[in-house]
Amino acid sequence: MNNKLQKQLLKRSKAAKLERLGKTVSFLALMLITVTVFAIIIFVASKGLSTFFSNHVNVIDFLTGKDWNPNVTNSKGQPEVGVLPMISGSFVVTVLSAILATPFAIGTAIFMTEISPHRGAKILQPVIELLVGIPSVVYGFIGLTVVVPAVRSIFGGSGFGILAGTFVLFVMILPTVTSMSVDALRSVPRYYREAALALGATQWQTIYKVVLRAATPGMLTAIVFGMARAFGEALAVQMVIGNAALLPHSLVSPASTLTSVLTTGIGNTVMGSLQNNALWSLALVLLVMSLIFNLVIRLIGRKGAMSK
Amino acid sequence: MLINPSSPHSDDGWLERHIVDPSLKSQQPIVLETKQLRVFYGDNEAIHEGDLKFPEHQISALIGPSGSGKSTYLRSLNRMNDGVARVTGEILYRGVDVNRPEIDVYEMRRRIGMVFQRPNPFSKSIYDNITFALKRRGITDKKVLDETVETSLRQAAIWDEVKDKLNKSALALSGGQQQRLCIARAIAVKPDILLLDEPASALDPVSTGKLEETLLKLKKDYTIIIVTHNMQQAARISDFTAFFNMGRALEFDETSQIFTSPKVQLTNNYVAGDFG
Numbered sequence: 001m002n003n004k005l006q007k008q009l010l011k012r013s014k015a016a017k018l019e020r021l022g023k024t025v026s027f028l029a030l031m032l033i034t035v036t037v038f039a040i041i042i043f044v045a046s047k048g049l050s051t052f053f054s055n056h057v058n059v060i061d062f063l064t065g066k067d068w069n070p071n072v073t074n075s076k077g078q079p080e081v082g083v084l085p086m087i088s089g090s091f092v093v094t095v096l097s098a099i100l101a102t103p104f105a106i107g108t109a110i111f112m113t114e115i116s117p118h119r120g121a122k123i124l125q126p127v128i129e130l131l132v133g134i135p136s137v138v139y140g141f142i143g144l145t146v147v148v149p150a151v152r153s154i155f156g157g158s159g160f161g162i163l164a165g166t167f168v169l170f171v172m173i174l175p176t177v178t179s180m181s182v183d184a185l186r187s188v189p190r191y192y193r194e195a196a197l198a199l200g201a202t203q204w205q206t207i208y209k210v211v212l213r214a215a216t217p218g219m220l221t222a223i224v225f226g227m228a229r230a231f232g233e234a235l236a237v238q239m240v241i242g243n244a245a246l247l248p249h250s251l252v253s254p255a256s257t258l259t260s261v262l263t264t265g266i267g268n269t270v271m272g273s274l275q276n277n278a279l280w281s282l283a284l285v286l287l288v289m290s291l292i293f294n295l296v297i298r299l300i301g302r303k304g305a306m307s308k
Numbered sequence: 309m310l311i312n313p314s315s316p317h318s319d320d321g322w323l324e325r326h327i328v329d330p331s332l333k334s335q336q337p338i339v340l341e342t343k344q345l346r347v348f349y350g351d352n353e354a355i356h357e358g359d360l361k362f363p364e365h366q367i368s369a370l371i372g373p374s375g376s377g378k379s380t381y382l383r384s385l386n387r388m389n390d391g392v393a394r395v396t397g398e399i400l401y402r403g404v405d406v407n408r409p410e411i412d413v414y415e416m417r418r419r420i421g422m423v424f425q426r427p428n429p430f431s432k433s434i435y436d437n438i439t440f441a442l443k444r445r446g447i448t449d450k451k452v453l454d455e456t457v458e459t460s461l462r463q464a465a466i467w468d469e470v471k472d473k474l475n476k477s478a479l480a481l482s483g484g485q486q487q488r489l490c491i492a493r494a495i496a497v498k499p500d501i502l503l504l505d506e507p508a509s510a511l512d513p514v515s516t517g518k519l520e521e522t523l524l525k526l527k528k529d530y531t532i533i534i535v536t537h538n539m540q541q542a543a544r545i546s547d548f549t550a551f552f553n554m555g556r557a558l559e560f561d562e563t564s565q566i567f568t569s570p571k572v573q574l575t576n577n578y579v580a581g582d583f584g
Contacts, residue, residue, distance in 0.1 A: 191428035195490070198388060199441035200418035200497060209444065214431055 041287065048284030051277040057081055062281065068245035068261070070275040081278045083258070083285065085247045090257040090289075092162050092248060093237065094230040097169035101177050102223055106212075109181035114207050121182075131175035140239035143168035148240055157252035160242030165257070168236050173226035180225055184218025185211060220300045228293035232286065234259035258282050326571040328561045329361055330548055336363035339531050340385065340420075340501055344397035345407075347380050347389065354380045354393065355555050362501075362548075367523060367532040369542035369563065372552030373583065378535045379425075381552065382503050385533070386420040387413045401501075418445075421499035425506040427486035429478035429493070434461075434470050437478045437489060441497045456496050463529070464492035465522040484515025488522055495530065502526065504534040508541060520545050539579060543567050551575040 051057050057078060065082015067074070074080050108128075112121040147167045152159030188211050196206040212219070234257075242254025243264055262282050269276040331338055340362040347355035355377045362368050370378040384395045387406070390413065399407040406416050418441070429437050438457045439447075447453065457474065461467040466488040470481070478489055487507055494502060504523075508516040523532060523545055536542050542549050543563060550560040551572070559566060559575040570576045577583055 189428075191424060191426055192430060194388065194424060195428040195430065195493075196440070198386065198417060198422035198424070199444075199493065200414045200416075200421075201441060201444045202414050205444045209440070210430060 044280065044283050044287050047277065047280035049281075051081065051274070051281040055079070055274045055277060057278075063087070066247050070278045079274055079278070081274075081281075083282060085245050086256055086258045086261050086282065087285065089162065089241070089248055089255040090231055090259070092255075093165040093169055093241070093257060094227050096162070096166040097173055097230045098177075098223055098227045100166065100170045101174045101226060105174055105177035105181050105222070105226070106219065108178045109185055110207060110212075112178075112182050113185040114203070114211065128175040128179050131171070132179070136172065136233060136236040137239075139168055139172050140236035143236060143240040151252060155252045157250070158242065158254060159252070160240060160254045161250075161252045162241065162248050162255050163251040164240040165237045165255075166251075168240050169230045169233060172233060172236060173230050176229055177222045177226035180222030181215075181219050184215040184222060187218060188214045217300050217303060221297050224293055224297050224300065228290060228297075231289060231293065232259065234263045238263050258286050262286075322573040322576075323571045324558075325556075326559045326561065326575075327359060327557065328565075330363040330366070330368075330560075330562075331361065333562055334363050334366065334547070336366055338362065339364045339402055340533070341400040342381075342385070342397065343400065345381070345384065345399065346396045347377070347384055348394040348396075349392075353555065355384070358397075358552075358557050360550055360557055360560050362531060362533055364531050365527060365529070366547040367527055367534060367545050368548040368550065369546035370533065370535045370550050370552060371537075371539060371542050371578070373578065374537075375554075376552040377555040378550075378552040379505055381557075382505055382533065382535050383422075385501075385503055386417050386422055387411075388417075388422060418497045419499050420501045420503060421494035421497065422503040422505065423487070423490050423494050423507050426510055427483055427490055429481070429486050429489050431477065431479055433475045434478045434481075434489060435474040437493050438496045440493065445497070460492040460496040461489075463495055463526060464488045465518065465525065466492060482515070484511045484518060487511060487515070487519060491519075491522065491526075495526070499530065501531045501533065504532065506535050506537055509537055516541070539567075539581075551578060553578070 051062065052059055061078065062081055062083060064084055065080065066084050067080040067082050068085060069080040072080050108124065112124050143164060147164050148159035150159075151157075151161070151164045151167070155163060192210050192214055193206055196210045197203070201209070237257055238260035241256060241260055243256050243260055244254035245256045245261060246254070248255040262279055265275075265279050269279060330336070338361045342358050342360055345355060345358040346353060358377075358381050360368075370382060372378045380389065380393070383389050384393075384407075385399060387395075389395055395407060397407065398405045401416070401420065405411075406420075430440060432440070435457055438460055439453045442453060442456060458467065458471075461470060466485060469485060470489070473480075478486065481489060487510075491502075491504075491507075508519050511519060520541065523534070526532060534542075534546065546563045548560065549563040549566040550557050551566065551570075551574070552558070553574050559570060559572045561571070565571075566575060567579055570579060
């Protein structure tokens with residue numbers, strides 16, 4: 001009798017086998033993703049750093065140089081690979097589009113969560129989801145045919161430039177920032193609103209002084225997410241920004257971003273050449289920047305969690 | 309219907325409904341009165357005929373089983389059900405019907421304050437919690453704010469516990485302290501009536517005791533209407549008690565009457581602990 005019991009207990013049951021299988025599968029999936037991420041980072045880093053190690057470009061010169069012309073060597077005998085124009089172009093379009101998008105996104109989110117949580121949200125939710133789903137080439141195409149001529153006729157210049165890029169990115173990041181702001185506002189507990197209303201605060205005072213304050217970490221995360229998206233967007237920006245690797249001196253003069261130079265240049269270079277390596281260095285800068293955005297989001301999240 | 313057949317009283321002698329006018333039993337004037345109050349959630353009628361009168365500077369308790377509508381009734385009194393439920397009938401606050409659409413609910417809620425079941429201080433400092441409503445009303449004089457913070461915290465009997473940490477987050481306080489802070493926050497705008505929706509249900513017995521002491525002290529300055537699940541609490545602190553069942557106020561009388569010789573059989577069964 002005891003022998004039989006022992007046998008039953010020692011034999012792996014079907015459930016135990018399944019349990020093991022499930023753990024193995026999820027572990028393998030995790031491993032695959034981890035390996036992929038590290039492989040990408042190592043590959044981009046090794047390629048990107050070879051500009052400095054094999055081609056002996058000075059890192060400081062690289063980051064602060066104002067001329068981007070990898071085919072030409074300058075007076076010091078070094079190739080002209082200054083990325084300051086692209087870095088500043090990227091940052092300017094990112095920051096401007098975020099500044100432009102934030103008030104609209106927060107306004108829409110407040111409307112959807114506080115003012116018209118049922119009907120308004122029902123109509124706006126699919127609109128926002130639709131905006132997220134539009135491919136970036138469509139945004140770029142609209143930018144090229146509508147925004148660029150409009151900028152040209154209103155602000156002068158060729159129309160191509162940072163301003164056109166900002167407008168296109170504004171529309172592109174608006175749904176991201178809005179839907180994340182909606183989540184942030186919805187996560188503010190109802191009793192905060194009740195407490196303020198019961199004290200005789202008006203709805204606007206409640207929104208402004210209580211709900212928005214409580215949702216601030218979530219909203220900041222939303223904005224940084226939008227900025228990360230704007231920073232990494234390539235195609236649509238490349239179609240409207242003019243693609244001149246010059247330090248931007250006005251909002252309507254042609255400029256370029258890290259991504260636009262990458263997409264226009266990567267097909268025209270030979271693997272292993274300096275021109276190619278310099279582009280990999282741009283990619284490395286992009287990667288580092290997106291890691292920094294990620295870090296910022298985590299920091300905001302942690303700070304928000306602590307203050308709760 | 310929940311009627312206990314083994315009740316000590318005989319079938320005759322019970323009233324179906326027994327609502328007393330408190331002005332006949334106490335010297336205090338009536339500050340709040342509801343007439344033909346009905347509350348609807350969609351097509352669902354949650355409260356029918358909640359006709360009660362509340363005397364000034366007294367504690368009135370609303371008791372009854374879960375789902376009897378006592379909280380819904382309370383929340384209708386300062387229009388916290390706006391946008392949630394449809395409320396018909398009259399809510400007479402010192403003779404003025406505050407259930408009319410043209411009433412400024414923000415001004416009305418300053419006079420009829422509310423404290424909720426769950427302590428809900430803002431994620432701000434203790435000081436900012438108290439001054440929140442004052443600042444929204446444009447009061448910025450530091451001296452006035454400081455004074456109000458001290459007097460409201462003293463009235464809510466929490467001053468000694470928090471006076472050294474007014475700039476600390478209110479969320480660092482214990483549940484009982486948070487609830488008394490919420491009372492202090494509610495009385496900072498000098499309301500006339502204080503509505504409390506099961507304020508002690510999330511608190512331990514010691515904190516509950518302190519809260520009850522506080523309410524008894526506040527009675528001389530404020531009219532208090534409190535919903536409570538706890539019959540002993542109603543018996544300990546209230547002057548008048550209303551018994552709610554299935555959306556109706558069945559009995560309203562002096563607390564001593566309700567607990568010693570109720571006139572309605574259901575009230576008797578409830579206070580005797582037969583159901584609820």
